Amino acid sequence: MKMWQMSDETMSVSEIKQLQLERLQSTLNRVYNNVEFYHNLFNKLNITPEKIKSLDDIKHLPFTTKQDLRDNYPYGMFAVPLKDIVRIHSSSGTTGKPTVVGYTKRDLELWKNLVARIMVAGGVTKDDIVHIAFTYGLFTGGFGLHYGAEHIGASVIPVSSGNTRRQIMIMQDYRSSVLICTPSYALHIAETLESMGLTKDDIHLKYGLFGSEPWGEKIRSEIENRLGIIATDNYGLSEIIGPGVAGECLYKNGLHINEDHFYVEVIDPETGEVLPEGEKGELVITTLSKEAMPLIRYRTRDITRIYRDNCKCGRTLIKMEKPSGRTDDMIIVNGVNVFPSQVEEALKEIEDTTPHFMIYVRKKGALDMMEIHLEVSENLFFDEMKRQKEVLDKITEKLFNYLGIKPKVKLVEPKSLERFEGKAKRVIDERQQ
Template sequence: MKYWDQKNETMSGEELAALQLERLKNLAVRLYENVPFYKQSFDQTGIKPADIKSMEDLKYLPFTTKQDLRDNYPFGMFAVPMQDVVRVHASSGTTGKPTVVGYTKNDLTIWADLVARALTMAGATRTDLVQNAYGYGFFTGGLGVHYGTERIGATIVPISGGNSSRQLMIMQDFKTTILTCTPSYALHLAEAACEAGIDLKTLPLKAGVFGAEPWTNQMRNQLEELYGIMALDIYGLSEVLGPGVGCECAVKDGLHIFEDHFIVEIVDPETGKQVPDGERGELVFTTLTKEALPIIRYRTRDISVIRREQCACGRTHARIERITGRTDDMLIIRGVNVFPSQIESVLLEFGETEPHYQLVVDRKGSLDNLEVWVELSSSMFSDRVRFLEDLEHRLRHKILSVLGISARIKLVEPHTIPRSEGKAKRIVDRRELS
């Protein structure tokens, strides 16, 4: 099965534009009439729902931020009565109040359909067994993938994250065909399999749907080699829906955004102005069909690029390039913007280190210093001083050429960097402690 919903996934540009405009107008009315925050935002901007005549008018509408959701904690942004809300999730923020999201029964139906679209891109059918190692609970990843799998009619294994030995046992005994988890945890599982003497390529696995954190094509290549699978990137965020906002297809040339349900924009992170397609900036989403928590022009802080040419797979929706980082994950080191994914790309090019690393930032006097802690692979681990010095020098030179800043390299033994069963912790910013 090539498409889950061919009619909507391949609609013409004219059909899609008309549908989006109709839904945007309806959304603006619902928000203005039902959410006090949006009525105030519209009034302060001098906009009324009736002023929306074309998609060009989108740029005049106010932004929504994570802080707005926190300021209206817990249910102040909901557009329906609580008796119509059948589920709530919350983000896993580390500071301040969590952002709470709600779903009506219809919201959950749409969510399952969109995740079914994504899993179908990975080749999922009713005959597949999906091992879901995303976390369950408040985090949207686990349950989002769960109900999308059931929507297809495939078999779901709701194993959640952690307990790698159990994961591998189930993978072998149940004959898992699709694995879903964060890419960093997929690497961790592959490492555990190697230690246990398990050759993942001998298992029936055919695809992995990995998301919830930025990752690179180099990491994709590594995962595909380790598992013998097709590895695809899935995109979503709790405030907009959860997993299923977009996903890569087998062409692996960008993530399809399901534009019949979302409007996607790129804006300049500093000015908030829209930037042309093809230019890098911050992703902004407007939900068109959500009932409990519709949201307009949500600033994600994710950095990407929009491309609108039709994909070779036949889908016509816009695609975004892989997330290269977040504006709030971005480090500024001596005036230079640094994203962890840039460092990861350098490390994976070498092949002499593992993709397990941490960026440690400290401040000596008024000068910021970057130290990259990176694991040597077991095969390359050595106590030969000359070898280690040469590798450090080459890594330092490569990072300087790519990022334009110098960094200290600290090569550490295998298994030294803490492993994560969820999102990998890539940054240790000691400047905040001084």
Template sequence: MMIWDPDRECMAREPLEALQLEELQTTLERVYRHVPCYQKKFLEYGVSPSDLTSLSDLAKFPFTTKEDLRLNYPYGMFAVPLREVVRIHSSSGTTGKPTVVGYTRADLDNWTELVARMMTAAGVTADDIVHIAFGYGLFTGAFGLHYGAERIGASVIPISSGNTEKQIMIMQDYQSSALVCTPSYALTIADHLQKMGISPDSLKLRIGLFGAEPWSEEMRREIEQRLGVLATDNFGLSEVMGPGVGGECEYKRGMHIAEDHFLAEIIDPQTGEVLPPGSVGELVLTTLTKQAFPMIRYRTRDITRLHYEKCKCGRTMVRMEKTRGRSDDMLIVKGVNVFPTQIEEVLFQVEGCAPHYQLVLDREGHTDSLEVQVEVNEKIFFDEMKKQREFVGMVEKRLAAMLGLRARVKLVEPSSIPRHEGKANRVIDRRKT
């Protein structure tokens, strides 16, 4: 078992927190001097960088939200002149203007190191052939994993997304051993392998590094079984850096966050109050080493929990549980908080359900309704009506026990739900139209 940077990844808590404090003080000074948005926010809150004398003092400082980034589009949050920015990425901008992020040469070097650290923890070595099926472009995922894999010394296939049959041909011919994509696309690949009559055993794949969307443990088991890989989760977001903020080791007991570069807090998403260790809440991240685009207390909207005890692998950095969903993607149905991953967890436990589903929210009169459309195998889909009703009743009962509300289940035939090469679009909310 390899550790990319043991001096950093296995630091004791005391020297790590001393390093964090020093870097945090420097970062606060930098944004106060060079980012008008932060200067204004600090003045409104009545705080200045000199008020931070311990890590707990960070709670006095204001949050940064995606709205702040939109209001300062495109370069208003940069802390260095554009001539020092050597790379620009952005989010997809699906809910408005994209958020634009910049990197200095040192930022790119740190990013590459952290992705190499994360990929090594997952088991990637210089002997691997890394198949990157993320879309290349302004999205940070593909480039982040690409340069990290090259830093390790692995061979990289930058195939990008799309054309699944060609992806499979390349995997066969080029002997890809590590697959990088979204978990939902990994299952799309598995579906195509099955349709093409190709056994996963005929491929050289051994590791999967999946991210960019929430996914359940049931989905992990499905991917591992159908592709024959060790499926690991990783975490990143473009506003903070991109992939490499955190990632799982072979023990899969949470994603190790690079605490020497990012300070993590868990807050109550409603009140903004910092919660004690072990609490479930919204993850807030502060960058400690970013030059071009530092973020102070950025609200990720990801719901998770942090574990501080040392991992079996020897790494001491805090571990983040799989995200349970997002505070802003959370569905509220009849007053009940529902995360799509809860529904996924139930469906993956039901034999006959395929790993493809869609949630349709509607309003009947003044009452919310939730319909779960789920693909089932041909035997169930073409079974007699009585058996179908019994199957639907069983799934609806399990969903009610998990969610605390009734959801209608609609069985749909195999391959009828749209497949996605990037993030899966799981929810159709007709209440907003």
């Protein structure tokens, strides 16, 4: 299989570890000397960069959280003068002040190469026409993947999001071969395509690179079948760099992390204890080569596990499992922790269901009540009541096995739940309303 930077993507584990340690020590010196937040925090904890002599010593360093970034809004986390910042992005800031991210010229060169790596792993070549249906603007996804695709030499169509029928017309006329967007929007494109009386044979897509929200194998197979593509997952977050942190190769067996530039750990989200490779917990990332805004042990809130295997693609980089949700997506129902991804996992083996569902949490007296609205196929929705009840009972039992509680399930007709161009919203918590 092709690679963008073969020597970097196929290093031995010992070579990677040595490089990580050198880059970590350089990064620690940079933040200690140039970022007041880290300088004060390290002093308070009696930590100096010289005390970190091995990768294992990283566990002695403090975590960085999104709140720390908000507290230092807008430029307090920058490690270089503002005159050296050539690009500024930020998160949407829907739950408070946005988190602001800066890039030096060298950071942008690094970003292009890291995104190029994951795009090549997902099948993209210089001969492709890449249709980017992510929102452009302060969000890192659109620009990150745009410049990565151009760096490979592919042709880029910066369509942005919205106006789905126009998007499909452009796909047909411009012969787009790669689709980049959220998995939710890819499904919406498939539905719109069918509502226009068209099929996957009327467009020219070969590959799809999707991210920005958790999605499972049921959604993957539906996207692949309805759009006629190979769909791969990629992972990134604005605070770290944007897209380019990790991505699946065409074997679709975990996401290769660009660990020569990011040191990753998985921790117990409750205790902060570092977990062994292979155990599931919260992903924590330390940047190793960012100039403008290096971050130390950033808590992503994403739930996953990391592991090494002998991938057939030849990459030796450590892998992460597709994130199964976020610690801050977790809802507590009568004392039981529930993640929307568990619902998706429970439903994936049941015929006549679709990947579209919405979770409602309400109060019924003193107790919490969870109700799931689930779109089913037209065949089932218009089938006889006895058949519907059989499927409903099967779904309820499956959910009980996965969640540990028995939610109320309501089967709803196809296309009746809201569709999202950006990240899909899965939970409506009405307990505080």
